[in-house]
Structure formats: C-alpha cells, structure tokens
Amino acid sequence: MLGGGHDQNGGAGELIDSPTTSTSTTNTGSSTPRKVAPRSSDLFRVGPHFTMTRQHQRIYCHGIDLEVQPIVQARIDRGFEMGDNGTWIGYKRNYFTLVSSFMFDNFNFDRFIHNKFYTINDKGFRVDINYFAIRLVAKCSDDDVSISLIQHTAKRDKGPQFPPPIYPAVPGNLPDHETVKASCNKRNNNKIDAMNKIFYFDRGNYYNEYNLNSIKDESCLRNYPSDSIARVARFERIQFTSSIRIKSSNINSRFFTLHVELLGIVEDEHQMGQIQPILLSSVETPPLIIRGRSPSSYQKVGYRI
DNA sequence: TTCGACACATACGT
DNA sequence: GACGTATGTGTCGA
Numbered sequence: 001m002l003g004g005g006h007d008q009n010g011g012a013g014e015l016i017d018s019p020t021t022s023t024s025t026t027n028t029g030s031s032t033p034r035k036v037a038p039r040s041s042d043l044f045r046v047g048p049h050f051t052m053t054r055q056h057q058r059i060y061c062h063g064i065d066l067e068v069q070p071i072v073q074a075r076i077d078r079g080f081e082m083g084d085n086g087t088w089i090g091y092k093r094n095y096f097t098l099v100s101s102f103m104f105d106n107f108n109f110d111r112f113i114h115n116k117f118y119t120i121n122d123k124g125f126r127v128d129i130n131y132f133a134i135r136l137v138a139k140c141s142d143d144d145v146s147i148s149l150i151q152h153t154a155k156r157d158k159g160p161q162f163p164p165p166i167y168p169a170v171p172g173n174l175p176d177h178e179t180v181k182a183s184c185n186k187r188n189n190n191k192i193d194a195m196n197k198i199f200y201f202d203r204g205n206y207y208n209e210y211n212l213n214s215i216k217d218e219s220c221l222r223n224y225p226s227d228s229i230a231r232v233a234r235f236e237r238i239q240f241t242s243s244i245r246i247k248s249s250n251i252n253s254r255f256f257t258l259h260v261e262l263l264g265i266v267e268d269e270h271q272m273g274q275i276q277p278i279l280l281s282s283v284e285t286p287p288l289i290i291r292g293r294s295p296s297s298y299q300k301v302g303y304r305i
Numbered sequence: 306t307t308c309g310a311c312a313c314a315t316a317c318g319t
Numbered sequence: 320g321a322c323g324t325a326t327g328t329g330t331c332g333a
Contacts, residue, residue, distance in 0.1 A: 038326040039316035094327065154325055157310070185325065188319065237326090242308065293307070298328075313329075319322090 034298050044181040047076025047096070048088040050260065050283040057280050059104075059129070059264070062116040068107060072134075072283045074100035074260040077180040079238075080288065089289045091297065092246065095152070098235045099180050100134050100260040101172040102281075112171050113206075116220045119264050119278060129264035130223035130275065134233035135166045138240060141255040141287045142248065148241040154185065156237075164235050166263070166277075168224050170201050172231030184236065199234055203227040233260075246292040255287035 036043060053072045060067050079096025083089045090096055104112060117129045138147040153159035175183075175198050183195045204227040207213050214222050240256070248254045261282040268274035291297035 034328095036327055037315055038328080039318095039324085040327090041317075043327085091327085095325095152326095156326070185318070187324090191318095293328095295329095308333090309331105311329105311331085314327090316326100317324080319324105 041181065044078045044097070044177070044184075045081060046177050047078075047080035047098075048082075048285050048288070050074045050285055053281050053283055055281050057119045057121075057264070057278055059280055060118050060120075062118060062128075068117070069105035070102055070262055070281045071105060072100065072102045072260055072262050072281055073174045074098060074283050075174060075177065075180075076258070076285070077177055083289070087289050088286065089291060090240075092240055092242070092244070092290050092292050095237045095239060097180065097184070098136060098238065098258065098260070099174060099232055100136070100235075100283075101174050101232045102132070102134065102169065102262050103171040103173075107171070109171055113219050113221050116218075117264070119266070119280060121266075121269070121278065125269075127264075127266045127269075127278070129220070129266055129278075131168050131220060131225070131265050132170070132280075133166050133263040133265055133277065134169045134230065135261045135263055135277070136164045136233070136235050136238070137259045137261060139257050139259060141257050147244055147256060149238050150241050151235070152237040152239070154237070164238055167230040167233035168226070168265070169230040169233055170221075170224075172201075175199075175232060180234070183234070199230065199232045201229045201231050203229055240290055244290065246290055253289050256290055257284050257287060259284040 050073075053070060055070075058067055059070060075098065077097045077099060079094055080088045080090045107115075117132075118126050119129055121127045136149065138149050139145060140147055149164050150161045151164045152161055179198065183199070186192050186195060203221060203224060206221075207217070244256075246253060259282050262280045263277040264280045265275050265277055268276040
C-alpha cells in the first residue's frame, strides 16, 4: 500500500484563488469558503501596520555626543488577512513573511558608516555599540510573555526548523511589497544576486571599492561579525510554534503581537569578550488573532474565533 | 482536542 | 509547455 490509506479526493472544495490572472479576489471573508491555493501569489498581502518607533535606550554618535533618533520600519507581506470586524487574522499552520529595516534620522548611509555609536546601559554607564541587529519576537498581548516563533526552510517538514535569525544590520530602506513578493523562491542566480543587493550590504566589496580593510576601518562597520550584513531583515516561512495555545478559555481567543526590535550589540559587562544585546527601540503590530488547526478555523464564516 | 506526520493538490519559477 | 518545487490544508492515529 502506498502511504497510509488516505481517501482520495482529500481536497474537494472551491479554491478562493481565481484561475485567471486577476489579483482582485478581495476576500471579505464573509461568504467564500476558506481554501487557498498553496502557491497563489495572492497569499502575499500587506498585513497590519506597525506602531511608530518606540525608544527603549538612547543612542549617541561618538565624538560629537549627538543623540540620534532611530526609525524602525517593518511590514508584514504574507500571512495575515483582515477579518470582518477589523481584526487581523493569521493561521497557525501557514507561513508569514515580514521585512524590517532601520535608519537614523538625518543620517544617510554614508554618514552612518563613518561613525561609531554608543548607548547608556541600565546602570547609567556609557557602552559602545559594536553593531546593530534586528530581531523578531512574538508576545501574548495579555501578559507580554514571549512566544516562540519558528522558521522553516523551503523543504518544510523535510528540512530543519530554526528560531528566526537575529540579523546584524546596517541602515536600509524597506523594499516595497512587490519586491518582497518577487524575492521569494528564486533559484536563478542573476535574480538572487539582484535581490541580495537590495537586502544585503557586502562589506568586503565596500572595502575593496574604497581601498579599505578591517584594520584600517575605524568605523562601526568593522565590528560586524561577517561581511554579509543585512540592509533589510527578511523573515520568511515563519510560524508560531506549534505548541502555542490559541484560546485563553473555551470561547475567548488570545491575542498575539509581533515586535521588531532594534538591538545594540555590546560587550558583556561581566564577561570580557562576550557580547550581549541591548534593546534600543522597537515597533509592534496591533493585536493579532491566530487561528488554530481546528476545523472551525477553516469554515466559511469565521464566527467562531 | 491537539499535535506530528504524511498526503494531496496546485500555482510558481525555470 | 514540461518538470520540479513550495506550501495551503485534509486526514490519520496517538
């Protein structure tokens, strides 16, 4: 017997996605059955907007001791849809995609890479920032408790799972939604290279171009841990961990929020040579509903959340 | 009821 | 247009 005795016709039911090139299937959710074609480009949808950047620790520019204002940008590009009552809904079993970048107000890229930065730690001491990094975290909005996220490879079940990476990052502009959509599942090397130019800064190239090296370099660039540095942190194939509890009671859904954090990576104050992240600033989503695996999550009318 | 595992189906990229 | 992939989701069984 092949496989484990499945009845065929496993998936009878109309797909939401139209077979035409139309991208206009604005699913209002009210009457269409919830069944989405697995590779539909319509799965790429801009999700809820993030809040304004919230400051946690101040950042200063070396030398002139100027305080700089970080701006964190983030966008969800796949995996959330707006429900009828205006809440944003994701599915536990499905992937979401999110991109993020940061910049400093009044600092263009050139000014950034010619400077060093520091912050003030919780004891009031000045601490040099070795480099910046972007992290994605999820929380339960009731109690602010962190929820784990996991990332799959394109092989999904057949590949490994990881926590989402923390991206060492330099300032960058957020690419538009179409660009993020176009960046997924590329194998063609020319296309991959073109995308890498958007999403990464190559320090080696930069050093070559300006006849620099890591010894001559006095800027913050030299402390980044590798030559490939994100301009844009791209989190793809992310899911909430399968063990999250979706409901707080039999009836009430729990809400979750996604947070993008700008971190300053500094020397650990207790262990020389060790590094430690300091939360500098962050943005977050409005409360999100995550629908679980229960069949009720996949019915035509989602009155049972 | 929920979860891991496996399966089916289908649009996308080459 | 064929072929291999990636991924939403149906289902079984613990």
